[in-house]
Amino acid sequence: MKKKGIGIISLILIIIIAIVAGIKIKQNHDENAVQEIQPVKVSSKTVPTFFFHGWGSSWHAEDTMAQAIKRAGATNTIVRVNVNKKGHARLIGKIKKNAKNPLVEVNFSDNKLTNSQYNGQYANAYDSTGARYVKNAIDLVRNKYHYSKINIVAHSMGNLEVASYIKLNAGKKNFPQIDHLVAMAGHYDRIIGICGWGGISLNAAANDPRIKATAAITMYDMPHVGAWGYFDKGTADERYQNKKQIAEQRTKEYGAGKFAKAGGCFEYPAR
Incomplete structure (x- = not known):
């Protein structure tokens, strides 16, 4: 399982390097499968790539990929943008005139969106606050x-x-053209929980012709987990008890008319 995870991460990194370097990814639209990678002429005016980290994280999570891309020769410039809790963006570093495909590591001080007034609906924080952080950095x-x-x-x-950010700003004056979007563990239907909803990310990309390429990483093979437990360590009795507990919880939630939070979810900050 460890080797498989490393292989998936390596594949994602190769796709990102290809995008940064201006390499065209050819798709078979009938099967939504990547067939081959063909080099194309890169424009003299290169395209910057922005990295956005996940919940509770920082620019450090982006730096391993950025440094690998630089070592591969796809870029010669890495800068950082810090966005504070008030939404003010500050550039650290300089993009020189001869910069090749510069990488921008974006760091959010409010990395859990605790600074947002979302009235109990956490999804609203992405519109009211998260989108503004992204826009200010870009x-x-x-x-x-x-x-x-x-x-x-x-x-x-x-x-x-x-x-x-795209939903609220697409079509407005000066909105940039997004050449490529790479989504890792992107849960676009507003699921709040453990990262790894890779299938949702791929389905969203497959149905949107504006997306040129996408990559997703899923931490667990959920059908396998259901059959054998995490890391194949669950006994038959443990798996049965786990399913029984889930069924009882569903019945309880149906009767109460509201859902309880499970593993991977986090507490809403006090309002």
């Missing part, structure tokens, strides 16, 4: 260096913030 770099096109790489909650 606008800072675009206004300074006049990029008309961008790429985006996002993980987990970062995908929801990016999705809200």
Whole structure:
């Protein structure tokens, strides 16, 4: 399982490097499968790639990928944008005139969206606050260096913030052209819980012709987990008791008319 996880992560990194370097990913639209990667001529005016981290994380989670891309020769520039809890964006580093496919590591101080007034509906925080953080980070770099096109790489909650940014700003004046969007563990139907809803990310991408390429990582094979338990360690009795508990919980929730939170969910901050 460990080797399989490393292989998936390596594949995602290869796709990101291909996107940053300006390599075209050819798709078979009948099967929604990646067939081959073909190099194309890269424009003299390169495209910056923005990285957005997930819940409770920071730019450090993005740096391993960014440094690997730099070592692969796809970029020669890595800068960082810090966005504080008031939404103010500050650029750390400089993109020189000869920069090749610069990478922008975005860091949110409010990395759990605790600074948002969402009235008990956490999904509203992506629209009221998360989208504004994304916009401010992108606008800072675009206004300074006049990029008309961008790429985006996002993980987990970062995908929801990016999705809200696109929803609220697409079609407006000066909205950038998003050449490529790489979504890792993107739960676009507003699921709040453990990262790993990779199938949802892929389904969303398959049905949206605007997305040129996407990648997703899922931490668990859920049908296998249901049959054998996490890491194949669950006994038959433990698996039976777990299913029994879930069934009882569903009955209780149906009767109460509301749902209880399960593993992977976090507490709403006090209002």
